[in-house]
Amino acid sequence: MPGGLQLEALPGGRDSQRVLRMTGSLALDTVPDFLKIIRAETAPVIILDFSAVAYIDSAGVGSLVQTFAAFKKSNRRLALVGVNERVRAVLEITRVQSLFPSFPTLAEAEQSLA
Numbered sequence: 001m002p003g004g005l006q007l008e009a010l011p012g013g014r015d016s017q018r019v020l021r022m023t024g025s026l027a028l029d030t031v032p033d034f035l036k037i038i039r040a041e042t043a044p045v046i047i048l049d050f051s052a053v054a055y056i057d058s059a060g061v062g063s064l065v066q067t068f069a070a071f072k073k074s075n076r077r078l079a080l081v082g083v084n085e086r087v088r089a090v091l092e093i094t095r096v097q098s099l100f101p102s103f104p105t106l107a108e109a110e111q112s113l114a
Contacts, residue, residue: 005030005053007037013110018043019081023052026060034060038067044076047109051082061094068099077101081109 005024012019018041026034038046071078079101083091091097103109 005034007034009037009041012043012045012047013107014045014114016043017045017047017110017113019047019049019106021049021052025055025057026053026063027055027057028059031059031063035063035066039070045079045113046071046076047079047081047106047113049081049106050084050087053087054084056087056090058094061090061096065096065099077113079103079109079113081106 005022005026008021008023010019010021011017020038020041022034024030068078081103082105083102088097088102091100101109101112103112
């Protein structure tokens with residue numbers, strides 16, 4: 001279900017936080033752009049806003065796991081916000097949902113990751 005992916009980098013609620021608002025699909029054809037953008041971010045805490053992500057495939061899951069591992073190695077934190085049921089199901093089926101703190105709203109994520 002390719003449809004492109006747009007990422008908008010926004011300041012987080014705290015200086016140490018950065019929000020990446022994602023729109024579209026995180027899939028094989030969009031993973032290279034996703035990885036390029038997330039690797040360029042230097043904030044200690046990155047919050048991925050999935051509110052407008054309709055679809056994720058195995059390549060998208062792999063890119064999230066790769067990002068999680070890189071962040072863990074450098075003592076950074078990664079969290080997800082606004083994950084819909086379809087995306088959540090893929091994360092559960094692939095058994096990676098426990099790697100990512102997940103919050104219903106951006107405000108809750110920013111507060112919790114202070």
